[in-house]
Amino acid sequence: MRHKDDLRKLEEVCRDLENENKGFQARINFWCCQTCGHGAMENNGVKNYIFAHEQSMERAFPVEYETRYYDEFGNDCDCCDEYADTDEVEVSRANTLDPDGLYFHHHFEDESLKRRVVSAFNNAGFLVEWDGMSDDKSIRILDVK
Secondary structure, three states, X not given: OOOOOHHHHHHHHHHHHHHHOOOEEEEEOOOOOHHHHHXXXXXXXXXXXXXXXXXXXXXXOOEEEEEEEEOOOOOEEOXXXXXXXXXXXXXXXXXXXXXXXXXXXXXXXXXXXXXXXXXXXHHOOEEEEOOOOOOOOOEEEEEOO
16 A cells, blocks of 8 residues: 555655755656756756656656636636637646656766665655766666555
């Protein structure tokens, strides 16, 4: 029986890693893609980090959207009424990790952080697939059912 959902467990792992390791950043739903995420970290001078970008998050924790319709005054209206604008609004997000897992991109200048990151995810009940060597290979987090 699960006591916490996977998304909340991942958020807690990231928060704990940041609190325990000065200067280390661990982000979820960070920027739109890998390129932008790495750029943001580097532009802020962060040397040691992991992040899961929005695209990975949407695959790992599917989102359900609902279309909202607005009249010319910005008020909600029915889709069958005359409307001036629409907006896609997130209604819910899955709490259970998709079987394909979640990918974290990373950069480490402190080699000891690599072991701490893997250990933190393992201790939270996740399986980590990563060679621990290459900056080019993402860290894949899988749920252990």
